[in-house]
Amino acid sequence: MSKKTRTEELEKLAQFGKQVLEQIKKMENPHIQIPLRSLSNTIFDEDKQILKLGNKKQVRTYFNTAHTKKFMQTLLIASACKELIKSGKTTSIRDLFYMTKHTIGTSKENTFEDQEESNAIIEDLEVTIDALRENLHLFASTRGAMVGNATIVDSGDTINLRKMGSGGWGIPSIVEEEVIQFKNVEAEFVLVVEKDAMWRRLNEDKFWKKHNCLLMHGQGMAPRGVRRLLWRLNHELKLPVYVFVDNDPWGFYIYSVYKQGSINLAYESKRMAVTDAKFIGLSSFDQEKFDIPDNATIKLTKTDIARCRQILEYPWFQKKSWQKEIKHMMKKGVKLELEALSKKGLEFTANTYLPQKIENKDWLE
Amino acid sequence: MSKKTRTEELEKLAQFGKQVLEQIKKMENPHIQIPLRSLSNTIFDEDKQILKLGNKKQVRTYFNTAHTKKFMQTLLIASACKELIKSGKTTSIRDLFYMTKHTIGTSKENTFEDQEESNAIIEDLEVTIDALRENLHLFASTRGAMVGNATIVDSGDTINLRKMGSGGWGIPSIVEEEVIQFKNVEAEFVLVVEKDAMWRRLNEDKFWKKHNCLLMHGQGMAPRGVRRLLWRLNHELKLPVYVFVDNDPWGFYIYSVYKQGSINLAYESKRMAVTDAKFIGLSSFDQEKFDIPDNATIKLTKTDIARCRQILEYPWFQKKSWQKEIKHMMKKGVKLELEALSKKGLEFTANTYLPQKIENKDWLE
Structure with missing residues (x-):
């Protein structure tokens, strides 16, 4: 990563975290907005001649039993990416799954059960902070x-x-x-x-x-x-x-x-x-x-x-x-x-x- | 291919062809012997610690309606490999399938219908003349x-x-x-x-x-x-x-x-x-x-x-x-x-x- 890109991505991640922190300080229910990655929100931009996402967003809220786990996962992945960028290392999305998977406190609950969960969160994060996963220091399997x-x-x-x-x-x-x-x-x-x-x-x-x-x-x-x-x-x-x-x-x-x-x-x-x-x-x-x-x-x-x-x-x-x-x-x-x-x-x-x-x-x- | 290997493989292919030619000259029913590539003929060599083929063989005969097509295919593939080696070119097993696939005379019969047929014949040939397919100038898909x-x-x-x-x-x-x-x-x-x-x-x-x-x-x-x-x-x-x-x-x-x-x-x-x-x-x-x-x-x-x-x-x-x-x-x-x-x-x-x-x-x- 060039220093510039690295600083930019770190800044985006920091902004993402700060925004949640502000909400907590104000005693609000913490929430994040994530562009919807679905076929219904995929449009063909005739001018630019590319496929792109529309404007639909989902809101992920901390105090909502249906959202809490995913909210936690999103912050966890964001934090792990920040560490990766800081350390100058890159790794696979499979590695990231293992790195962030752990049992929570004394419960029997794991942060992630399988990689599909963490993959989806990575895509959420990419689209939310507008960064390629490659700039978050993550790589996929390669061919070619x-x-x-x-x-x-x-x-x-x-x-x-x-x-x-x-x-x-x-x-x-x-x-x-x-x-x-x-x-x-x-x-x-x-x-x-x-x-x-x-x-x-x-x-x-x-x-x-x-x-x-x-x-x-x-x-x-x-x-x-x-x-x-x-x-x-x-x-x-x-x-x-x-x-x-x-x-x-x-x-x-x-x-x-x-x-x-x-x-x-x-x-x-x-x-x-x-x-x-x-x-x-x-x-x-x-x-x-x-x-x-x-x-x-x-x-x-x-x-x-x-x-x-x-x-x-x-x-x-x-x-x-x-x-x-x-x-x-x-x-x-x-x-x-x-x-x-x-x-x-x-x-x-x-x-x-x-x-x-x-x-x-x-x-x- | 080194000149030596190339000459060796060409010699093996020539021998293979000559043997059939001799049979024809003698007015015999042309036939070829092919080591059996089946689990029942796979043995674990304890001395050498490798898997290898046993001694079972199948005989493929020209005048036998159950064998005629495969006999023809075997000779066809052998001939195409000879051409490849002579030209110094290598190609994929998919290419070889297309190169050798054609409609026979005025019939509606094709030499090969799908690639599985030609792949099997390539393996027959490898084991019959004891040559790696790579030495026959054929390559497979690659990874690594x-x-x-x-x-x-x-x-x-x-x-x-x-x-x-x-x-x-x-x-x-x-x-x-x-x-x-x-x-x-x-x-x-x-x-x-x-x-x-x-x-x-x-x-x-x-x-x-x-x-x-x-x-x-x-x-x-x-x-x-x-x-x-x-x-x-x-x-x-x-x-x-x-x-x-x-x-x-x-x-x-x-x-x-x-x-x-x-x-x-x-x-x-x-x-x-x-x-x-x-x-x-x-x-x-x-x-x-x-x-x-x-x-x-x-x-x-x-x-x-x-x-x-x-x-x-x-x-x-x-x-x-x-x-x-x-x-x-x-x-x-x-x-x-x-x-x-x-x-x-x-x-x-x-x-x-x-x-x-x-x-x-x-x-x-």
């Missing part, structure tokens, strides 16, 4: 890797992403400015691949070298670290972002999470959504365009079709181009995986498909 | 990362594992000698951690620097790349290996896969099992030993207990020490996660638990 035409600094170590072999640099959960700095970024865009297998193929073919880019994957649904790092590359370095996912409703949704944010973490979109990310494929029109044989396609399952119907309704898929894209998939009745391109030869993706898509600006937004 | 007191070369890039920041080097699926070379390994042992969150904590505390080791994780059940790399570090560099897993039957089994091999991939134990790996914790006796409070424990579920009973019966858990370990867990009725140690403070694992365990040789084998 990166290579490409750039040098970065990670925790003081200079890492040349051009020299990372076949394994690549593992993208950590906390990628804030004070952990990760960009040094010598020659890359002109970022290609995010849904699956690590395709990432490996493209890395083996040195796609990033030939096309001067950064090559990243998030191993399926994008983890927070990958999203936040992509956001930083896009916002701070103005690098265009291309997302390369399976041609199925799940791939489309993964793209939309990179672009507009996720329903679960709507309150974090402004710090994670890459609103100008481009969907480079696979498109439902690619089979014809690239002459991919029928036996490389897979029939849509009932679950796939139901999911197509769902995303057709999402406000952020209302653009004509997306409606056309999704409906074409449903009409064809089949989906296409990234690996299907290998039917055209192992180097087809790196040497033909991707360059052609980028050159022709053949993408969706 | 490494940092520590060593420099390695990955695909020609020199990687200083002392300077990998918080993210670490992602362990690839293929870690054979020709991809990964060890250069300047000062580390005196390898610590393998079950979970990436604990790995991150230990990396943040620079445990590997203080204790001169390599720090590796496999994100749960060990992926092939991580197992094979560990095997190489142990066999080629004679580094002792300590495995650090949750105190539950699943953690115990993860340890046993590193040590003796897995039931699923018994035929690969000789190239992956680290027979002198040591289980450093968490042990069922650690709660008392390290004074871990009761509320950091979790009650065993029915599934946990059933799994305990199962592993109690496995031949490779028959040592007295292991029987005692498992039975003590069942008697206590609780399990302990790695993160439970954080109740004793964030640095307890790095500064107290692990050093004490290693110094006192307080481990199981």
Whole structure:
């Protein structure tokens, strides 16, 4: 954490505590206001093109048997985060659960019974004091890797992403400015691949070298670290972002999470959504365009079709181009995986498909 | 692949093909013999202390309607692997499925319908010609990362594992000698951690620097790349290996896969099992030993207990020490996660638990 961020977050936590203290001094019933993290309070901001939380709030009161425990938990987590930031250490949300779990006084009551409780409180706290959990020194499980035409600094170590072999640099959960700095970024865009297998193929073919880019994957649904790092590359370095996912409703949704944010973490979109990310494929029109044989396609399952119907309704898929894209998939009745391109030869993706898509600006937004 | 390995594998594949060709020339019914990969043909080799396949074989015959398709598939996969090795490219088993899937002649019959079919054939081929799939240029999905007191070369890039920041080097699926070379390994042992969150904590505390080791994780059940790399570090560099897993039957089994091999991939134990790996914790006796409070424990579920009973019966858990370990867990009725140690403070694992365990040789084998 930079000193500035650290001081800011500590200040927010202190304010949060002081507010409760003031209430107690005034002999009021202590209470805190927490923005509601529910689907009903999730809205699609048409201007900014991101998912965000609405204005609904819940009030959590100390003297209310239905609230007391959660009130206590909220203050407990806030206090533990303050200690973490002060000590300069980071830890996992699982660790934090154990750190704050204890039996209260001589009772048989524990502060937390399971981690779901503490996870929810962490999210409450994030949204209440408007801080990313990463800035509260908490990390989640990580996936994803990166290579490409750039040098970065990670925790003081200079890492040349051009020299990372076949394994690549593992993208950590906390990628804030004070952990990760960009040094010598020659890359002109970022290609995010849904699956690590395709990432490996493209890395083996040195796609990033030939096309001067950064090559990243998030191993399926994008983890927070990958999203936040992509956001930083896009916002701070103005690098265009291309997302390369399976041609199925799940791939489309993964793209939309990179672009507009996720329903679960709507309150974090402004710090994670890459609103100008481009969907480079696979498109439902690619089979014809690239002459991919029928036996490389897979029939849509009932679950796939139901999911197509769902995303057709999402406000952020209302653009004509997306409606056309999704409906074409449903009409064809089949989906296409990234690996299907290998039917055209192992180097087809790196040497033909991707360059052609980028050159022709053949993408969706 | 080193030239030697490449030539060897090509030779094995050629022999495999020639043998069928000879049969055809002699007007015999073409057939191949494939070692049986079933639990009934999995044995625990007490001498070598690894799981391995027995001598049972199945015969796959061309002129036998029940075998014809599989016979064709086996030859098809063998031929595709030969092409891969010749071209010097590697690819995923999913890719290979698409590459070999096609409609036969003018029929409506496909060579493969889904990937499970081709995966099984890959395993048949591995065991028949006695080659690791990595040597057939195939990779699986990857997980896991490494940092520590060593420099390695990955695909020609020199990687200083002392300077990998918080993210670490992602362990690839293929870690054979020709991809990964060890250069300047000062580390005196390898610590393998079950979970990436604990790995991150230990990396943040620079445990590997203080204790001169390599720090590796496999994100749960060990992926092939991580197992094979560990095997190489142990066999080629004679580094002792300590495995650090949750105190539950699943953690115990993860340890046993590193040590003796897995039931699923018994035929690969000789190239992956680290027979002198040591289980450093968490042990069922650690709660008392390290004074871990009761509320950091979790009650065993029915599934946990059933799994305990199962592993109690496995031949490779028959040592007295292991029987005692498992039975003590069942008697206590609780399990302990790695993160439970954080109740004793964030640095307890790095500064107290692990050093004490290693110094006192307080481990199981």
